[in-house]
Amino acid sequence: MLDLKGYGPALMEGAVVTIELAFLSLALSVALGLLGASAKLSQNRLAKGVATTYTTLIRGVPDLVMMLLFYYGGQVAVNMLSDYIWEAYEIDFFFQFDPFISGVVTIGLIFGAYMTETFRGAFLAVEKGQIEAARAYGFTRFHTFRRIMLPQMMRHALPGLGNNWQVLLKTTALVSIIGLTDMVRVAEEAAKAERMPFHFFIPVAFVYLALTAGSELFIKWLDKRANVGVVQGS
Amino acid sequence: MPDFIAEWLNQNDIFTAMTIMEYWDGMVTTVHLVFLSLVIGLLVAVPLAILRTVRNPFVSGPVWLYTYLFRGTPLLIQLYIIYYGLAQIEGIQETFWWDIFREPFYPALLAFTLNTAAYTTEIIRGAIVSTPHGEIEAAKAYGMNWFMRMRRIVLPSAARRAVQAYSNEVIFMLHASAIASVVTIVDLTGAARNIYSRFYAPFDAFIFVALCYMALTFILVFAFRKLETHLLRHQRPVSG
Numbered sequence: 001m002l003d004l005k006g007y008g009p010a011l012m013e014g015a016v017v018t019i020e021l022a023f024l025s026l027a028l029s030v031a032l033g034l035l036g037a038s039a040k041l042s043q044n045r046l047a048k049g050v051a052t053t054y055t056t057l058i059r060g061v062p063d064l065v066m067m068l069l070f071y072y073g074g075q076v077a078v079n080m081l082s083d084y085i086w087e088a089y090e091i092d093f094f095f096q097f098d099p100f101i102s103g104v105v106t107i108g109l110i111f112g113a114y115m116t117e118t119f120r121g122a123f124l125a126v127e128k129g130q131i132e133a134a135r136a137y138g139f140t141r142f143h144t145f146r147r148i149m150l151p152q153m154m155r156h157a158l159p160g161l162g163n164n165w166q167v168l169l170k171t172t173a174l175v176s177i178i179g180l181t182d183m184v185r186v187a188e189e190a191a192k193a194e195r196m197p198f199h200f201f202i203p204v205a206f207v208y209l210a211l212t213a214g215s216e217l218f219i220k221w222l223d224k225r226a227n228v229g230v231v232q233g234s
Numbered sequence: 235m236p237d238f239i240a241e242w243l244n245q246n247d248i249f250t251a252m253t254i255m256e257y258w259d260g261m262v263t264t265v266h267l268v269f270l271s272l273v274i275g276l277l278v279a280v281p282l283a284i285l286r287t288v289r290n291p292f293v294s295g296p297v298w299l300y301t302y303l304f305r306g307t308p309l310l311i312q313l314y315i316i317y318y319g320l321a322q323i324e325g326i327q328e329t330f331w332w333d334i335f336r337e338p339f340y341p342a343l344l345a346f347t348l349n350t351a352a353y354t355t356e357i358i359r360g361a362i363v364s365t366p367h368g369e370i371e372a373a374k375a376y377g378m379n380w381f382m383r384m385r386r387i388v389l390p391s392a393a394r395r396a397v398q399a400y401s402n403e404v405i406f407m408l409h410a411s412a413i414a415s416v417v418t419i420v421d422l423t424g425a426a427r428n429i430y431s432r433f434y435a436p437f438d439a440f441i442f443v444a445l446c447y448m449a450l451t452f453i454l455v456f457a458f459r460k461l462e463t464h465l466l467r468h469q470r471p472v473s474g
Binding site: 184 | 413
């Protein structure tokens, strides 16, 4: 189909890497977001403090700087840890901090902070009476969370979630800078070798455009489904 | 200064006067780049946002396409296309443009400006569209023409509604500017990367630069909060 001077298959593989990276980071960030939102809304002052520090720190630092810190710093930290383990227990332990893992961890952490804010707002939007009713029925805290809060909060969280996902998708391009062979990296190498930047970057740009446009439609559909039964004021 | 800090400063090789100067120069480049792209981007975005609200699809359509393309693709790709692409334009190397675009600063400035202008256009458009209808009716009743209505009523009122979203865009741009280091610009991140590779000290290099960005971010947040209270002072509850 699209040969692109022989780089077509490599670009395709790169696109798959981009998509995998995006979905794994999304999963991590949603998990962190739920955790962070619960911490922010809890009565525990320590949990609240940790969550607030986390979101403030993340929102003050550029994603690329964070990524470079995790990628280069992560390896140094792991080496220090494995040296320590070797000296203390004589267990040989080595772990290679590759760009993919650093990418997932960094993007997950960054968007976990944004998700925390999104989910916090959404949890607050759930009517208080619902929670009281659940309590009255004898639901445990966990049950209330799973059966009552989570399904109702998702409706309010969806627009913010969708927004974060769109930004996350575009942030994955940064991982090419720390050496992951995603489609941006392949395109960059091809463009340099063939001296044809437009030839390679424009198709990649269109893949991103297709991904964001597709997500937009999907989020709209989800939003419509989630709001079934809600009377929209106008 | 406590003794232990002085001792620590004397003992480390990384935070010497020279590296601090490198960071400083990087900070100047970052601020310069971000400030220029934001100012030019805003100047471009206001007329585009007005055009975007025009009913004629031949006027608003191209603006929509522009914002859609720039908002739907990563800034890094836009930077690569402009940085590598400008050099490939037939004959550019013989014109005076080449003297400008040979430096990586200007392609980066162009990419950042186009990107922020696209986002800002949509922010301002949203604010213009949500102008209360009564305000426009009142302006018409006073006999204001379209231009005067825009200048006196719609734009100032839209600015108040846009400032919150725009402050997010400004911070986003500051953070996004870190990718300038990829095209060999020595901005804050570029300085940190140089210092990292010289000393192989990732924590010192990147945590310090993260703190610098954080300081810049908080200055911006503070400034925008001041601006917001200034612009919205008529909505402040009357006290005492």
